[in-house]
Amino acid sequence: MTSIPEPVARHQSVVHHAGFDYTAGSPHLRHRALHQRVVGTCRDVVRDVLARWGHCRVLEVGAGHGTFTDHVAALGAEVWVTELSQDSATRLADRFRHNPAVHVRHDPDGTAAASLGTFDVVLCLSVLHHIPDYLAAVGQYVGQIAPGGAFVSYQDPLWYPRRGRVSRLVDRGAYLTWRLGRPGRARGLASLSRRLRGAYDDDLPGDAVEYHVVRLGVDEEALEKLLRERFPDVRVDRYWSTQAGPLQWLGERFGPPTTFGLVATGAHARRGPCSGQAAPLPGGNGAAGHAVS
Numbered sequence: 112m113t114s115i116p117e118p119v120a121r122h123q124s125v126v127h128h129a130g131f132d133y134t135a136g137s138p139h140l141r142h143r144a145l146h147q148r149v150v151g152t153c154r155d156v157v158r159d160v161l162a163r164w165g166h167c168r169v170l171e172v173g174a175g176h177g178t179f180t181d182h183v184a185a186l187g188a189e190v191w192v193t194e195l196s197q198d199s200a201t202r203l204a205d206r207f208r209h210n211p212a213v214h215v216r217h218d219p220d221g222t223a224a225a226s227l228g229t230f231d232v233v234l235c236l237s238v239l240h241h242i243p244d245y246l247a248a249v250g251q252y253v254g255q256i257a258p259g260g261a262f263v264s265y266q267d268p269l270w271y272p273r274r275g276r277v278s279r280l281v282d283r284g285a286y287l288t289w290r291l292g293r294p295g296r297a298r299g300l301a302s303l304s305r306r307l308r309g310a311y312d313d314d315l316p317g318d319a320v321e322y323h324v325v326r327l328g329v330d331e332e333a334l335e336k337l338l339r340e341r342f343p344d345v346r347v348d349r350y351w352s353t354q355a356g357p358l359q360w361l362g363e364r365f366g367p368p369t370t371f372g373l374v375a376t377g378a379h380a381r382r383g384p385c386s387g388q389a390a391p392l393p394g395g396n397g398a399a400g401h402a403v404s
């Protein structure tokens with residue numbers, strides 16, 4: 112898998128610092144209905160694997176401060192978390208230090224998952240839009256899913272070129288209404304101006320962190336196609352999401368979809384040496400501890 116370009120990885124790590132508030136700018140953490148939609152799906156998928164096999168190995172890419180890790184670990188899954196930000200990885204390791212079923216890997220360039228073996232479920236929650244080559248990344252994660260397993264992603268912006276003008280305007284207006292009331296207004300406006308001109312610079316945090324949010328969104332149809340090669344059952348869940356509470360309420364009732372999740376279940380057996388076999392548990396069966404390197 113291609114690694115994350117250095118300036119992009121560096122900015123993401125710096126922005127997601129020890130005191131970073133993941134909830135403030137994240138509709139799926141702020142709004143109850145969205146949060147339940149994501150938690151409910153993750154829990155259903157993990158529960159299904161646990162019911163069939165009695166165990167469930169989960170890879171969660173980019174867990175932030177572990178909001179969703181908590182939910183799947185509470186069900187009895189064994190969870191491997193990769194996190195690009197050193198500060199967030201340290202905080203996760205501390206948060207789950209008493210839970211030997213949660214393993215945290217600091218992943219400075221986005222390549223750590225490849226060495227962690229095979230999983231029953233892969234979760235990418237609000238993370239694909241941070242990954243410049245998300246198609247290559249998802250291709251790799253899917254190759255690491257055991258037969259019968261599942262892939263879930265949520266909270267990525269729908270591919271802008273396929274969306275109507277009105278949908279884009281309403282979405283952008285809702286975002287700006289919220290953003291203008293937040294600190295760093297000038298930075299936000301500069302970033303918007305670059306966005307409108309289509310001029311991006313990986314050396315600027317505004318362009319490097321919310322990578323595909325400030326570019327063209329995430330191509331849900333290309334991802335769906337990729338997932339269909341491995342999964343008989345793929346669902347694209349399209350919905351409205353925005354930061355401000357009242358606009359979320361309105362958008363849920365009247366707004367166009369802006370954001371999507373993907374739920375792919377029942378992975379076919381892979382062709383090749385791993386076909387039909389589960390690989391050894393990454394880190395060993397019941398490995399205790401939480402390596403943060």
Ligand SMILES: C[S@@+](CC[C@H](N)C(=O)[O-])C[C@H]1O[C@@H](n2cnc3c(N)ncnc32)[C@H](O)[C@@H]1O
Nearest residue numbers: 127173174175193194195196221236237238241
């Ligand atoms: C918007 S936050 C989402 C956090 C969490 N999943 C949630 O929904 O609350 C994105 C997180 O992904 C991490 N990240 C970005 N690219 C990554 C990658 N390629 N591998 C692992 N973590 C990544 C960032 O450091 C950040 O903590």
